[in-house]
């Protein structure tokens with residue numbers, strides 16, 4: 001049970017996903033990128049693993065903070081280990097981030113599951129073994145036949161419904177797209193999708209994240225006419241009062257915060273201030289599975305749903321362990337990419353979806369990732 005080692009490996013894998021200057025993903029030519037895998041090992045030889053960008057588990061962070069908290073401790077004491085790391089953030093000169101807390105917490109949950117031969121959601125307390133997915137479309141682009149026009153979105157939405165999705169979220173056009181942002185174009189894309197899929201598919205938007213209050217209001221009013229289920233991150237989430245103002249002035253549910261710092265503590269303030277109608281959390285956004293569960297349970301106490309941000313095994317395990325979350329966010333999707341091809345460092349998809357749009361939680365232990373360790377060793381860079 002005692003943790004004896006915490007290590008990071010960095011390896012290369014191939015992908016066609018590229019990040020733009022705002023960090024949003026778009027398709028491009030196949031290239032190699034670096035990925036990190038954190039491994040926590042105990043005295044009896046059991047291991048837990050979690051993936052994250054290499055900088056999140058760089059030597060300085062592991063040496064100065066993570067190893068000092070974990071080594072010699074009982075790996076089952078996840079709550080205390082998480083609290084100890086979270087308390088060290090204040091005095092870490094901003095070097096110990098929520099993303100590092102997340103990868104450590106996820107590796108500890110994976111370790112617990114692999115040690116006991118159980119999936120994480122069963123350790124938490126399972127609620128379901130499959131969950132409806134919404135297709136989360138990439139931000140718009142200027143690629144011919146990609147997501148360059150409202151009709152492109154409409155055509156792609158038709159293919160997603162044919163694949164089985166019963167919900168679709170549009171990330172619309174944002175800079176560095178040359179003419180973005182544009183509320184009218186956002187609404188044209190949303191109208192094209194509603195026209196293409198009909199009234200029975202749930203639709204949501206995740207818009208340009210820095211609209212003014214009046215632009216966000218105009219967008220929301222337009223979406224109400226298209227019967228969208230929620231409006232997400234149309235303004236800077238650091239202005240909670242702007243979201244309270246928007247929620248007061250719109251009928252369409254406002255969801256958030258996704259990217260605002262402050263973990264479950266700040267999300268409690270969003271609830272009590274009336275800044276959102278649906279809460280939002282994400283394993284990477286709040287520092288792990290442990291605080292993501294705290295956020296979901298907080299929302300439940302207020303009679304609210306809380307939607308979980310992002311795909312990947314760790315978010316699926318959390319969604320499978322709660323009732324007050326309608327969807328699993330499956331993406332990001334684009335006409336030029338085949339999401340079901342997965343990654344070359346995993347032997348199987350962590351979020352397989354059936355023809356009815358249900359994602360089935362893998363019955364594998366821990367986070368449920370079928371890791372290709374040969375690929376990792378054969379492509380190591382550190």
Ligand SMILES: O=C(O)[C@H](O)[C@@H](O)[C@@H](O)C(=O)NO
Pocket residue numbers: 023024025136171206258309310332
């Ligand atoms: O901002 C991004 O990187 C993407 O939009 C990403 O966070 C996306 O997954 C999202 O916002 N989902 O809600």
Ligand SMILES: [Mg+2]
Pocket residue numbers: 206232233258309
């Ligand atoms: Mg979002």
